[in-house]
Amino acid sequence: MSAAASDPAISVAGLVKHYGPTKAVDGLSFDVARGEVFGLLGPNGAGKTTTVETLEGYRDPDAGTVRVLGLDPVRNAPALRPRIGVMLQEGGLYPGLKPLELLRLFAAYYDDAESPESLLDTVGLRDAANTSVRRLSGGQKQRLSLAAALIGRPEVVFLDEPTAGMDPHARATTWQLVRDLRDRGVTVLLTTHAMDEAEQLCDRVAIVTGGKLAALGSPAELTRHAVSDEIWFAAAPGLDVLAIGRALGLGGDGVVEDRVVEDRPGEYVIRAPGTPERIADLACFLRDENVTLAALQAGRRSLEEVFLQITAEEAR
Amino acid sequence: MKTGALAAQTRAETILQLRRGENLVVTLAIPLGILVFFAKIDSVTTAGFAHPVDFLVPGVLSLAVMASAMVSLGIATGFERRYGVLKRLGSTPLSRGGLLISKTATVLGLEILQILLVVVVGVAIGWDVPAGIVPAVGLLLLGTIAFAGIGMLMAGTLRAEANLAAANGLFLVLLFLGGMAYPLDKLPTALQDFAKALPAAALSETVRSVLSAHAFPTGELAVLIAWAVGAPLLAARYFRWEE
Incomplete structure (x- = not known):
């Protein structure tokens, strides 16, 4: 069942997903290599989040296939979940817990989790360790959500608009974290509206509009002929x-x-x-x-x- | 699924329950308040009960179970759904099954605390613990399943605010129609028939009968079993993990 190291970490082939009469994703295909930082760009409603959530196992494709680490995200979920990290576009945190409590809880889900204390330091939330989540700022919640995505030492990380609402300092911290992930060979799929973020972080980007692939390549390739x-x-x-x-x-x-x-x-x-x-x-x-x-x-x-x-x- | 994950999840859910002040009001303060207040004003002296506390303790135990399994569990789950917590947990190794086991353990833990407090307060104001306490606990478990099913059905289908209002409103209606603080026969006859089809009266009447050696009400037991089967099935069928 486990895929060879040369196989793509993520593969999307002919993905179609409808919501009622609306076609959110319309025949999308792309591969992400192991260790690659891959950006999914597109205007609002382009199908980015639907694509990411299909890869995370939240949605079943209407047509086409998706694989993460060679596994079907829905049918092989128990085998896949310990190996991925997920940062939702919003929410996902217990408002009544404190950041350290939340990371300790998430650490208990995994066999070989990172230290909650040091991860809290890494994302710069040590000072907020005893503030309940509901009183954190938007950027602090984003950073905690990022830490929760990383606590289980995932092989593939999905970040849906990871820096939305962050101040420049937190954004720089997050960028550095993504670069550290790449250095450790972790595959990262992120969506973003910030083109400077895509240019700075991504090995390759896919530009998606209307649920279809409009362009695919490294930022340098996409800008070379323009x-x-x-x-x-x-x-x-x-x-x-x-x-x-x-x-x-x-x-x-x-x-x-x-x-x-x-x-x-x-x-x-x-x-x-x-x-x-x-x-x-x-x-x-x-x-x-x-x-x-x-x-x-x-x-x-x-x-x-x-x-x-x-x-x-x-x-x- | 790791047992460590289940233990950590149950611990976190319990901490969250204890941190919510309004939750402690509905699960502890209201049942104990009703027990002491109605025992003192002695409004419920009915045929077959030597002391009002003999009538009240079974009713308040049933009320406590309804508060934990329906109101507390339902409201917490509704807001977890609103804040995307349920969705987020869906992509962790803690499966939905693991989450449900932890929520069950959290509710049972809270109920053990409630039952202990109700019994201690009941004894303090003159209740003698009868032999029927063991079958009573079995009936309270059956009631827990029925009320948890109702709470989860509302939590998984309504918006968080609507769920909050519905759970609290239903709690009040079932308290009035549940034969918990005063006997059902104080209600108009037509309302009595309606009340007897609801899970609250079915639970309190069956618990009261095993704790007082009155004739066992098989009709009420059938109603309770129907709710304990039907409500969880409906919840499983209609529960949506994302709002």
């Missing part, structure tokens, strides 16, 4: 966008307006390809105006832009 014909930079807010346009020679056809815009305060978009000459002209302008450049992107689109483009195309 050539941008825009320059984006960040600097002090309130720069003279018309002057920038003239400095970059964008006034030649007489329409400088709208070629350079301040998209958000201090963030500028130049609607022209980022040729070496234009970048040099921009640098000269900033030198002459004594403006410090905070960030610059040209040539390649970010994963976020690729995501928005793909999901917008699918929506049409």
